[in-house]
Amino acid sequence: MDMKTRRTTITESAREIPVLMEADVVVVGGGTTGPIAAIAAARRGRKVVLIERFGSLGGILTLGLNTKPSGALVGGIPLEIWNLARSVGGAGEDYMATTKTGGVKIASPTDPEIMKMLLTRLCVEAGVQILFETFVSNPVVENDAVTGVVIEGKGGRQFVATKVLIDCSADADMAAKAGAPFVMGSGDADPKMQPVSMYFIMKNVDLKRLADWARTTDDVPARAIPADDEGLAYGLWLTGFNGMLRRFQAETGIKLQRENITLKTADGQMYVNATRVLGVNVFSPAEFTAAILECYRQIEGVARFLRERVPGFEAARIGQVSPILGVRETRHIEGEYMLTGRDTHGGIRFDDSIGADSSALDIHDPKGGDVDFQSMPPYEIPYRCLVPLGVEQILVAGRSISADHDAHARSRNMPACMATGQAAGVAAAIAVEEGVTVRKVPVAKVQSALRQLGMPLHAEEIGAS
Numbered sequence: 461m462d463m464k465t466r467r468t469t470i471t472e473s474a475r476e477i478p479v480l481m482e483a484d485v486v487v488v489g490g491g492t493t494g495p496i497a498a499i500a501a502a503r504r505g506r507k508v509v510l511i512e513r514f515g516s517l518g519g520i521l522t523l524g525l526n527t528k529p530s531g532a533l534v535g536g537i538p539l540e541i542w543n544l545a546r547s548v549g550g551a552g553e554d555y556m557a558t559t560k561t562g563g564v565k566i567a568s569p570t571d572p573e574i575m576k577m578l579l580t581r582l583c584v585e586a587g588v589q590i591l592f593e594t595f596v597s598n599p600v601v602e603n604d605a606v607t608g609v610v611i612e613g614k615g616g617r618q619f620v621a622t623k624v625l626i627d628c629s630a631d632a633d634m635a636a637k638a639g640a641p642f643v644m645g646s647g648d649a650d651p652k653m654q655p656v657s658m659y660f661i662m663k664n665v666d667l668k669r670l671a672d673w674a675r676t677t678d679d680v681p682a683r684a685i686p687a688d689d690e691g692l693a694y695g696l697w698l699t700g701f702n703g704m705l706r707r708f709q710a711e712t713g714i715k716l717q718r719e720n721i722t723l724k725t726a727d728g729q730m731y732v733n734a735t736r737v738l739g740v741n742v743f744s745p746a747e748f749t750a751a752i753l754e755c756y757r758q759i760e761g762v763a764r765f766l767r768e769r770v771p772g773f774e775a776a777r778i779g780q781v782s783p784i785l786g787v788r789e790t791r792h793i794e795g796e797y798m799l800t801g802r803d804t805h806g807g808i809r810f811d812d813s814i815g816a817d818s819s820a821l822d823i824h825d826p827k828g829g830d831v832d833f834q835s836m837p838p839y840e841i842p843y844r845c846l847v848p849l850g851v852e853q854i855l856v857a858g859r860s861i862s863a864d865h866d867a868h869a870r871s872r873n874m875p876a877c878m879a880t881g882q883a884a885g886v887a888a889a890i891a892v893e894e895g896v897t898v899r900k901v902p903v904a905k906v907q908s909a910l911r912q913l914g915m916p917l918h919a920e921e922i923g924a925s
Contacts, residue, residue, distance in 0.1 A: 477610060477619045481589070483509040485888045486609055486622035488596045491519020492874050493858035493881035494628035495579045496537050500885025501626075502586035504909075506892055508885075509620055510583060511591045511611060514784075517579040518572065519630070521874060525659035525782045526733075527726045528569035528697075529874035531819030534838075534922050536915035538878040541578060542567060550574030550727070552694025557684040559699075561834035564820045566684070567875070568694050569726035591620075599625060599638045605852035605897075606638055624888040624898055625854045628881060631742070632791040632848075632860035640848035640856075641794040646865040654788035654868075656742065657718075657735045658755035662766060663779030665730040667692040670723075670772030679703050696725040704769055714761040717754075721762065729779065734762040742787050752785055788872060792863055793856050796844035796899075801866025806837030806919060812903045813840035814887075815879030816916045819870050838919040841876060843903050846884055855898050857884040879915065886910060 485501045487494045490512030498510040510517075520526045532554055533539045545551035552568035583590055594613045599606050608621040627634040636642055645653035668689055674680050682699035686692055699722040709716060718736040725731070735758040737751040759781060766773040792798075802808070804821075818838040845862040846855045856862075857880040859872040870876065886909045891901040907917055916922050 477617050480611070480618040480620050481509065482621040483507045483589070484622070484892045485509070485624050485626060485885070486511065486620055487626045487628055487885070488609065488634050489519070489628035489630060489858070490514070490517040490590070491628065491630060491858070492521045493630070493877045494626075495583055496878045496881035497626045497628055497857055497885035497888075498588045499537055499582050499586045500882045500913075501889040502583070502588045504886065504889035504893070506889045507589075508587070509589045509591060509622070511594050511596050511609070511620070513593070513595045515592045516576045517583070517590075518576050520784070520786055521570070522572040522576045523782065523784050524786050525572060525661060525731055525780065526786065526874075527572055527731055528724055529567045529819070531567065531817070531873055531875045532565040533567045533875055533878070534816065534818060534916050536815075536879070536910065536913045537882050538875065539914070541582065542570065544578055544582075545570050545575060548574060548578075550578065552691070555684045555686075555695050555697070557682060557697055559682040559834055564835040565818065566697070566820075569724055569731070571727040596629075596634065599634045599854070601638050601851060606634075606854045609634070623853065623892050626881075626884045626888055627854060627856045627860070628858050628884075630787065630790075630858050630860060632793050632856055635793050635848045635851070635854055635856050635860075636791060638851045638854055640850045640854070642791040642860075643794065644791060645789055647792070652865065653790065655736045655738045656740050656751050656788065657733065657737070657786045658752070658759065658782050659786065660732050660759050660763075660781045661779040662730045662732055662763065662773065662776045665776045666772040666774070667696060667725065667728070667730070668772075670770065671696055673771040674698050692725060693728040694726055696723070698723045701770070705765065708765045708769055714764070716758055716761050716765075730776070732762065732766070735759060742785075742790060748785065755785065756781070789859070789865075789868055791860050792865075792868065793848045793860055795849060795856070795862025796847045797842050797862060799841065799845050799861070799863035799867040799871060801864060801869070804836070804839045804867045804870045806839050808840065809918060810840045810842040812843040813917045814843045814846070814883035814906065814910060815841050815876070816919045816922050817841060817870065817876040817879055818922055819873035819875045821869050836870070838922045839870065840917070840919055841871065841880060843883065843887065843906065846880055846887070847899055852897050852899060855884040855888060857881040882913070882915065883910060
């Protein structure tokens with residue numbers, strides 16, 4: 461080939477791929493959603509394989525240092541896991557955060573290292589086969605139905621057969637590659653998507669000094685400040701600092717991309733949510749990398765701001781930076797029903813609801829404005845949002861379910877993701893038990909099983925279960 465000629469494609473030779481194992485249910489993605497799906501299916505006696513590209517479970521919750529659902533956990537396996545974390549000192553009690561629009565009940569943050577081990581333990585106890593450090597490159601589709609996935613790892617390219625595939629990849633990677641229709645972000649010609657960001661930890665923070673100061677300032681309008689010092693380990697949550705950030709940038713020339721900062725504690729450590737990069741195509745390796753580098757730059761600036769301007773941070777230093785980028789929005793599958801923003805405002809009842817959710821409305825402005833975080837009434841998520849059009853034997857759970865850009869502001873949050881994961885795991889298991897497709901699974905039986913797990917299905921049941 462002429463070295464001056466630029467290649468645009470190459471040809472890959474056909475080859476036989478060895479079959480590694482067979483399963484009833486394969487779950488792709490071991491982040492916030494996947495372990496719940498795997499546990500739910502395995503506890504019904506199904507052979508379940510959970511495939512995760514990193515070496516631990518929890519995704520953005522653990523590796524990503526997010527630590528906290530943006531809302532309450534109202535029942536089922538998610539609440540079971542949080543209660544287990546509390547029993548071993550890995551989480552605190554739920555708290556009510558004060559915001560500009562009223563109070564928001566929030567599940568306590570969790571210690572990410574403890575949560576990694578708890579999620580793994582529960583999967584193993586349920587009989588789930590975990591495949592760590594394994595990348596799923598493609599689903600295999602035969603006669604319009606998924607029959608397995610092709611995986612890549614140190615052992616090369618292999619095949620895992622399955623009767624049902626649950627896509628918990630967060631970006632609907634499997635559904636999209638299997639041929640399911642989807643929209644990106646807002647679905648416009650130039651789609652809007654919530655920005656990416658990266659968490660980090662500040663160590664050596666004087667939490668009492670910070671809490672005492674926060675009670676006296678108007679620049680932290682959204683807050684949860686424990687009355688006693690003991691509660692500071694898991695119960696301090698502060699959002700704001702807008703005016704202070706503007707002054708810092710004007711006086712130092714350091715340009716930050718976000719108008720506010722959120723601070724929260726877990727096991728006495730301070731977790732910081734303060735970075736933002738707009739308009740990133742996360743499917744481009746170059747753009748993804750550039751976003752990480754920009755987050756690093758912003759982290760250095762935010763750390764300086766905290767040390768120089770916020771009481772309690774005088775001796776603080778960066779303790780840890782998340783090894784993964786936090787991605788809030790990409791694909792939304794087109795399912796049998798698409799949840800709308802209006803549906804998530806409360807008051808809409810779905811006969812096929814698989815979970816009621818009370819997460820906050822949490823919008824990081826795609827255009828770069830302030831964060832819109834506010835309390836709203838509980839809403840319901842129908843099973844049809846988990847069932848993509850165009851391909852059989854696949855369910856989608858997590859933030860890429862069939863929900864529009866406005867509904868996504870609530871359904872992307874961890875309580876909703878975990879609820880859809882739980883429902884997908886139960887539905888997949890029941891479909892195998894009944895010998896039917898997941899599209900034709902008896903939803904009433906799925907709902908009955910979810911109720912036995914203690915999961916409220918309708919909005920009016922939250923608080924009553």
